[in-house]
Amino acid sequence: MVMRSLISRREQETTFHPVVLVLVPVFALLFQVYLPHIFPRMELLDLPLLVVIYFAIMLRGPVEGTLTGMVIGLVQDAQTSHPIGVNGMAKSIIGYAAASIGVRIDVENSITRLLLTAVFSVANSLLIYLIERRLLGFDMQWLWLHEAARMVANAVVAVGFFWFLDRLRRRR
Amino acid sequence: MESFFSRYKNVLVLAAVLVVQLIALATQIHRPTTMGVADTRTDGHHVRTVRYAMTRVIVPFEEMLTNVGHGTRDAWKNYVYLRGVRQQNAALQAEVDRLRLAQMSLMADARQGQRLQQLLGFQQQYIYKTVVAQVIGTSGSDQSRVIYIDKGSNDGLRPDMAVVTPDGIVGKVRDVFPHAAQVLEMNDQTAGAGVILETTRIRGILRGNAEGQPQVIDLLPDDRIQPGERVLTSGGDQVYPRGLAVGDVVSVGPDKQHPPYIAITVRPAANLSQLEEVLVITETQDAAGSPTDASGDAEVQRAADDASQALPSIPPQDSGTNGTNGANGTPGATGDALQVRPAQALRVDRFTPGATPPADELQPGDPNPITPKIVAPPPVVHTPAAEPDAPAGKQEQN
Numbered sequence: 001m002v003m004r005s006l007i008s009r010r011e012q013e014t015t016f017h018p019v020v021l022v023l024v025p026v027f028a029l030l031f032q033v034y035l036p037h038i039f040p041r042m043e044l045l046d047l048p049l050l051v052v053i054y055f056a057i058m059l060r061g062p063v064e065g066t067l068t069g070m071v072i073g074l075v076q077d078a079q080t081s082h083p084i085g086v087n088g089m090a091k092s093i094i095g096y097a098a099a100s101i102g103v104r105i106d107v108e109n110s111i112t113r114l115l116l117t118a119v120f121s122v123a124n125s126l127l128i129y130l131i132e133r134r135l136l137g138f139d140m141q142w143l144w145l146h147e148a149a150r151m152v153a154n155a156v157v158a159v160g161f162f163w164f165l166d167r168l169r170r171r172r
Numbered sequence: 173m174e175s176f177f178s179r180y181k182n183v184l185v186l187a188a189v190l191v192v193q194l195i196a197l198a199t200q201i202h203r204p205t206t207m208g209v210a211d212t213r214t215d216g217h218h219v220r221t222v223r224y225a226m227t228r229v230i231v232p233f234e235e236m237l238t239n240v241g242h243g244t245r246d247a248w249k250n251y252v253y254l255r256g257v258r259q260q261n262a263a264l265q266a267e268v269d270r271l272r273l274a275q276m277s278l279m280a281d282a283r284q285g286q287r288l289q290q291l292l293g294f295q296q297q298y299i300y301k302t303v304v305a306q307v308i309g310t311s312g313s314d315q316s317r318v319i320y321i322d323k324g325s326n327d328g329l330r331p332d333m334a335v336v337t338p339d340g341i342v343g344k345v346r347d348v349f350p351h352a353a354q355v356l357e358m359n360d361q362t363a364g365a366g367v368i369l370e371t372t373r374i375r376g377i378l379r380g381n382a383e384g385q386p387q388v389i390d391l392l393p394d395d396r397i398q399p400g401e402r403v404l405t406s407g408g409d410q411v412y413p414r415g416l417a418v419g420d421v422v423s424v425g426p427d428k429q430h431p432p433y434i435a436i437t438v439r440p441a442a443n444l445s446q447l448e449e450v451l452v453i454t455e456t457q458d459a460a461g462s463p464t465d466a467s468g469d470a471e472v473q474r475a476a477d478d479a480s481q482a483l484p485s486i487p488p489q490d491s492g493t494n495g496t497n498g499a500n501g502t503p504g505a506t507g508d509a510l511q512v513r514p515a516q517a518l519r520v521d522r523f524t525p526g527a528t529p530p531a532d533e534l535q536p537g538d539p540n541p542i543t544p545k546i547v548a549p550p551p552v553v554h555t556p557a558a559e560p561d562a563p564a565g566k567q568e569q570n
Binding site for chain 2: 032034038044066067070074075080082086087096128135136137138140142143146
């Protein structure tokens with residue numbers, strides 16, 4: 001039963017037009033650096049992370065998820081004052097994990113997407129915290145309330161954002 | 173072997189990606205500076221190239237969005253939403269008239285203040301040249317407090333230039349590109365600024381915490397530090413000119429990560445989350461000019477004067493200034509190297525200079541070891557110019 005479910009999910013492989021695969025991350029990155037200038041609270045959101053999670057769980061390929069996460073994370077790093085590679089490493093792992101999980105569970109359900117995004121949002125913050133504090137020796141602090149707000153914001157926005165991205169995919 | 177790679181392809185790709193980025197990270201880490209903050213400004217050539225490439229892609233988009241946003245807002249404000257403008261205009265005209273009067277008075281005070289500072293030899297730095305820049309974007313991350321401005325090296329910007337607003341400081345230029353620059357805000361965790369508390373004159377280092385609030389750190393507990401006190405730049409960091417507003421003290425609490433020090437949380441004077449335009453200080457100058465050889469002698473003379481004030485027993489260097497000083501022993505207005513002596517005490521006690529007996533007269537166990545006795549006050553040096561105004565000094569000498 002489980003095997004049949006897995007096979008059927010693999011058979012329902014989703015593909016995207018190459019233009020979509022390029023433009024969606026680009027626009028997510030551009031809006032991520034511009035929107036907080038207008039709405040400072042938007043810093044809580046991590047649109048590139050949502051893109052990584054979405055493409056990873058929909059493409060269902062750990063390699064694709066890893067590489068997508070790496071590229072998006074590195075571009076994000078280039079816009080910060082931090083060393084390049086912090087977000088790259090974190091999002092590589094997130095992409096790999098999301099793709100691995102996407103094969104095993106139903107990722108079309110909104111509740112599942114909401115919970116997945118919430119978990120990956122915290123995981124992403126935790127990875128960045130560990131990399132910066134343990135590997136780089138930065139004086140970082142873990143703020144539970146802040147991370148909880150970020151988790152809720154990302155999870156809620158992800159439901160609508162993923163619904164929008166669903167319109168851009170094509171089933172094989 | 174082939175089956176091993178195909179079987180663990182996913183994990184191997186992940187491991188390879190992580191190892192490559194780990195090595196890349198290791199090449200970017202620098203040793204902490206003397207301020208205890210990791211030096212993240214000096215990117216390597218390759219890292220800088222990557223950042224430059226990203227900036228080339230993103231900045232035009234940000235500029236376009238900013239221009240569209242400003243255009244829309246200006247069109248709305250200037251052509252559509254004009255309700256109450258006539259009344260506002262009249263009120264502003266009255267305000268301008270009032271401010272012109274106030275400005276005339278303040279300008280006179282400012283000129284007088286500058287003259288006095290020059291007389292006292294202050295090396296106060298003044299902001300000489302600034303470049304107005306528009307904020308066009310952010311880092312997009314709340315863990316990196318960085319903004320992008322639309323001016324770069326073509327406009328004369330260089331790293332480590334101070335970025336301010338009329339309300340207070342914003343940060344410093346971190347990375348400069350031809351048409352844009354990255355500004356590290358003062359509330360970033362890797363930022364640092366030398367500050368001084370206005371009332372207590374306590375100096376400290378300002379940096380951001382994880383919540384994006386600026387904090388003055390590495391201070392020992394001091395009851396004098398109270399919320400509401402203004403925080404100014406100290407000028408010690410060679411980035412921000414001295415005396416610029418930083419913010420107000422919001423709270424004082426123990427630094428949990430570095431006991432027994434305290435951390436002072438500061439509310440920034442500039443609204444860092446809603447920045448539109450900023451000023452980049454591209455040049456400063458000294459009010460008294462650069463030190464010259466001639467001023468070097470003045471420095472020595474001033475140091476001697478300071479020493480004579482601190483140690484009244486030191487004889488004056490200038491032998492031609494014998495006599496009494498002003499009425500209260502304060503320097504006169506002649507501009508000479510005047511020697512300051514403490515005024516005659518109204519009530520002589522053990523703190524009065526010369527009232528304490530020599531050590532060989534003291535007895536161990538004596539309940540009243542120091543008996544105040546009236547002695548002649550120390551010799552007072554005077555200038556001939558100030559002599560007519562010094563009856564008190566003469567009386568004591570006689």
